[in-house]
Amino acid sequence: MSKTYSPEFKLQVVLEALQSDRTDAEIARAYDVHPVTLSNWRKKLKDNGAKAFDGDNELKEKEKKIANLERMVGQKEVEIALLKNFLGEDGDLRSP
Numbered sequence: 001m002s003k004t005y006s007p008e009f010k011l012q013v014v015l016e017a018l019q020s021d022r023t024d025a026e027i028a029r030a031y032d033v034h035p036v037t038l039s040n041w042r043k044k045l046k047d048n049g050a051k052a053f054d055g056d057n058e059l060k061e062k063e064k065k066i067a068n069l070e071r072m073v074g075q076k077e078v079e080i081a082l083l084k085n086f087l088g089e090d091g092d093l094r095s096p
Contacts, residue, residue, distance in 0.1 A: 004060075005033070007053035014041045 009031075017027045017038060024042075028035040045052040 003033075010041050010053045011045070013038060014045050017042060 013027065013031050013033060017024050020027060022030075024038050025035045028038045031038075041053075
C-alpha cells in the first residue's frame, strides 16, 4: 500500500531539499519518504512550477466522487426495479 502525501507536504519537503545543506537522502529520511520519491517531487516541481502537486489529490477526489455517484445510481436502479416488480409495471397498487 503506497502512502498518499498532501501537496503542501510535498512542497515543504522539496523546498527544504532545495534550501538545505543536507543531502536529499537525509531530508527524505527525516520526512520518512523514499529518496527516489523526493527526487521525483523535485523534478515535478522543476518541470511544472506551482502547479506541480495540485492534480494528484484533485483527480483522486473527483474519481472517488464519481465512483460514489455511480454506486448511488446503481442502488437507485435496483430500488426502482424492486418497486416496479412490487407494484407491477404500470405502478398501480390494485394490479394483480
